[in-house]
């Protein structure tokens with residue numbers, strides 16, 4: 031036992047099964063109340079407690095199932111915020127209760143210095159930002175389009191692990207990423223992240239062999255102090271929308287494409303946009319066009335695809351393009367999706383959905399209602415609030431919604447047919 035004395039009790043659980051302790055309160059109350067041998071005072075106190083605080087003996091899942099707050103209270107909290115982020119709107123649509131714990135209560139998991147998926151993601155983004163900044167500064171010296179294309183081609187030909195190393199070193203100067211500078215991490219996960227960064231850039235270059243698009247804006251944060259902010263309105267109150275666009279490329283004709291780097295495979299999903307759990311890219315388009323009204327964003331790309339298994343040493347080589355065919359297929363699939371003005375329809379729908387989400391937040395509904403779609407998207411999977419909401423995979427709320435071909439097609443059709451006046455179309459994600 032001594033060995034465990036210094037350890038902490040973790041109340042969160044990422045596992046699939048409920049923890050019996052989450053149901054312990056009801057049992058404990060019952061046992062104390064009906065225990066014939068317990069002192070009378072105990073029984074009396076339990077009786078008073080249950081009368082005055084009936085919530086105390088309820089299971090967490092029952093409380094979370096119908097949890098809500100008075101609308102004026104939520105409004106007063108939300109009004110204090112300078113802006114609302116796209117990720118917080120998505121979070122509400124993934125699960126209102128999780129939104130409540132994370133954004134309204136502002137609870138956080140304690141940071142632990144360890145190799146974690148979110149830190150790997152930060153590292154990958156930093157590597158891509160630093161390396162593409164290098165290209166952007168070289169492009170500034172070019173006199174015309176031809177010279178810019180030649181510079182981009184020479185730069186892309188240098189992409190390799192060695193090329194990435196100085197950027198990796200620089201990235202580890204960030205206090206949060208210091209750990210990745212240690213040999214144990216740099217030699218393993220570090221090499222893998224450098225390979226991933228280099229491959230991502232090589233794939234984007236190969237996808238656009240003519241270099242029609244060249245990177246222009248990196249880590250573009252909005253609202254921008256000198257540019258028009260993008261506003262979302264709910265209950266008569268304007269909220270400034272905020273977010274961070276990883277990269278925006280511009281074509282010679284002034285057309286823009288937005289790129290979001292991903293650590294794991296991701297394609298755009300009509301169903302996720304319909305559910306409001308992936309509003310990011312279409313809302314970024316709106317924000318960018320509000321800031322630059324003379325530019326049009328026509329393509330939205332997620333740069334994240336399936337790679338070789340990490341234990342296959344051959345996958346550490348740079349530029350094995352045939353093996354990485356999935357990357358090109360993913361980019362081509364997404365590119366095709368945005369033909370014929372589809373991005374404008376998606377942005378219209380996303381804007382409406384975002385405003386609808388804000389209205390729902392302000393109304394105070396924070397019930398635990400996770401949107402679980404098939405087996406691919408499940409917000410409960412990595413949620414740290416299992417014990418707070420009484421997570422149980424057997425509860426009705428844990429049943430997945432269908433994500434078959436018919437549902438996907440219906441979502442796509444609803445979004446493409448949507449116009450701003452057509453309020454009914456986007457309501458009730460569970461209707462698909």
Ligand code: SF4
Pocket residue numbers: 124125127128398399400409410411413414415416419420421
């Ligand atoms: S575990 Fe699932 S239901 Fe519970 S708060 Fe998290 S996302 Fe919501």
